[in-house]
Amino acid sequence: MGEGRYTGNGRSRPERAALVRLLRDSGEVDVGCYKPVLLDRQMEVRMSVLGISSPAAYHRLLVTSGAEREVLAHRLFVGVTSFFRDPDAWEFLRSAVLAGLLARDGGGREIRVWSAGCCTGQEAYSLAIALAEALDPQEYLRRVKIFATDADHEAVQAARSGLYDEQELGELPAGLRAKYFVRQGRMLCFRPDLRPAVVFGRHDLVHDVPLSRIDLLVCRNTLLYFSPQARDRITDGFHFALREGGFLFLGNAELLLNRRDQFELVHPRRHVYRRRPDRGGPPRARKVPLPGVPVRPVTQGHSVHTGRAPR
Numbered sequence: 301m302g303e304g305r306y307t308g309n310g311r312s313r314p315e316r317a318a319l320v321r322l323l324r325d326s327g328e329v330d331v332g333c334y335k336p337v338l339l340d341r342q343m344e345v346r347m348s349v350l351g352i353s354s355p356a357a358y359h360r361l362l363v364t365s366g367a368e369r370e371v372l373a374h375r376l377f378v379g380v381t382s383f384f385r386d387p388d389a390w391e392f393l394r395s396a397v398l399a400g401l402l403a404r405d406g407g408g409r410e411i412r413v414w415s416a417g418c419c420t421g422q423e424a425y426s427l428a429i430a431l432a433e434a435l436d437p438q439e440y441l442r443r444v445k446i447f448a449t450d451a452d453h454e455a456v457q458a459a460r461s462g463l464y465d466e467q468e469l470g471e472l473p474a475g476l477r478a479k480y481f482v483r484q485g486r487m488l489c490f491r492p493d494l495r496p497a498v499v500f501g502r503h504d505l506v507h508d509v510p511l512s513r514i515d516l517l518v519c520r521n522t523l524l525y526f527s528p529q530a531r532d533r534i535t536d537g538f539h540f541a542l543r544e545g546g547f548l549f550l551g552n553a554e555l556l557l558n559r560r561d562q563f564e565l566v567h568p569r570r571h572v573y574r575r576r577p578d579r580g581g582p583p584r585a586r587k588v589p590l591p592g593v594p595v596r597p598v599t600q601g602h603s604v605h606t607g608r609a610p611r
C-alpha cells in the first residue's frame with residue numbers, strides 16, 4: 301500500500317483493490333459495485349475527520365477496526381434525501397404519470413409502486429402523499445401498494461418508523477404537512493391510517509432478485525453511484541420488475557443512454573422512462589450475471605414479497 305493521497309481520479313490502483321477485498325470479505329459492503337471515485341471521496345472524508353494523512357495508515361486502521369469498516373461502509377450509502385426532492389420532476393410525475401396510471405382501464409385497478417433506494421423513507425411517503433391526494437382514503441388503501449427498499453438496514457428501520465423532525469419536514473408544504481403528519485412528542489409521524497399501503501424492506505439492487513409487476517419504479521439519485529457494470533445489471537432488473545408500459549422515474553442527474561431497446565424516454569428533463577415490451581427470450585437480468593456476483597434468491601428473511609415467485 302503506497303503512502304500517496306487518494307486523488308479520486310478514477311485510476312485502478314492496487315491499494316483500492318485491496319480495500320474492496322477487505323470490505324467485501326469482512327461482509328460490510330460490496331464496494332466493487334460502486335464507482336471508485338465514491339470510495340476515494342468517502343475515504344478522504346474519514347481520513348480528514350480522524351486526522352490521518354496517509355492511505356496506508358487508514359488501511360491499517362480498517363484492517364484492525366470493525367467499527368471503522370462499518371462507518372466507511374455506511375458512508376458509501378450516501379444517505380441524502382428529502383420529501384418531493386426536485387419539485388418540478390414530482391409535479392411532472394403527478395400530472396403526466398400518476399394521473400394516467402390511476403385512470404388506466406377506467407380506474408379501479410391496483411397500482412404497484414417501488415421506491416428503490418428509498419433511504420429513510422421520504423421518497424416513499426412522498427409517493428404515498430401524491431397518491432392519497434389523487435384518491436379518497438378508502439380507494440387509496442384498496443388500490444395502492446408502495447414497496448420501499450434500501451440496502452442500508454438502518455435507513456430502512458428509520459423509514460419504517462415514519463417519524464421525522466421539524467427540520468426534515470421543513471421542505472414539505474405546510475398544508476401537506478398538517479394533513480399527512482401527526483405529532484408524537486417532538487417528532488411528527490406519517491398518518492397511521494394511510495401507513496399500511498407502504499411496505500418497507502431491505503433489498504440490495506445488485507444482489508437481490510428484483511420485485512415484479514411494478515407500474516411505477518422510482519429510483520432516484522442512486523444509480524449514479526454505481527459502476528457501469530452494476531448499473532447495467534440493475535437496469536436489467538428494472539426492466540424485469542416493470543409491467544409492460546410501466547414507468548421508471550430517475551434522478552435529475554441520471555440518464556439511461558444505452559437502453560433504447562428496453563426503455564423509451566417520456567420526458568428528457570424529468571428523466572421519466574416507459575418500459576418497452578419484451579423482444580422475446582428470457583430477460584437480460586437472468587442472462588448476464590456480473591462476474592463474481594451471485595444473484596440472491598428471495599428468501600423467507602426478506603420483508604418485501606413480490607406476490608409472485610421469481611422467474
Ligand SMILES: C[S@@+](CC[C@H](N)C(=O)[O-])C[C@H]1O[C@@H](n2cnc3c(N)ncnc32)[C@H](O)[C@@H]1O
Nearest residue numbers: 377381382417419450451452504505520521522
Ligand atoms: C442518495 S440516496 C437517494 C435517496 C432517494 N432515492 C432520493 O432520491 O432522495 C441513495 C440511496 O441508495 C441506497 N443504496 C446504495 N446502494 C444500494 C444498493 N446496492 N441497493 C439498494 N440501495 C442502495 C443508499 O442506502 C441510499 O439510501
